[in-house]
Amino acid sequence: MAIPTGSGSEVLRNFAINANNASAARVDFGGTTGTGSVRSSGNTSGVTAVPANVIITILNITCTAGGTHTNIYGTVDWQGSGTDIKIFHSPTLTDNTTFIYNDKIVLREGDILKLYNNASSCDWSGSFIYQDWS
Secondary structure (H helix, E strand, C coil), rough: CCCCCCCCCEEEEEEEEEEEECCCCEEECCCCCCEEEEECCCCCCCCEEECEEEEEEEEEEEECCCCCCCCCEEEHCCCCCCCEEEECCCHHCCCCEEECCHHHHEEEECCCEEECCCCCCCEEEEEEEECCCC
């Protein structure tokens, strides 16, 4: 992706998933209302890869465990290559324990942010800046 020049837009958006059931979820960066949502792995209705001429800055990611002995982690599939790079891994969470990841992550064209939990009923949420230079 070329370095943006000229006009563009910058919008604050958020995402959420209620009761993710022990599976991978991909953050959906699309949405016409300014709010994205997390889609389950395999659901292709959303924009899970960062679009061309877009820069996304993840501001925070939160997970509240719905069961005991829950392990969570987040990865980035760089440029959709199929190679996931782990960006965070939590200690074991107990029921109703919340984990907050506050480090910034910059994603560019083709990147896919994936969130994982090994126990049922984890609630995920987060916020990001969506910069569109198309």
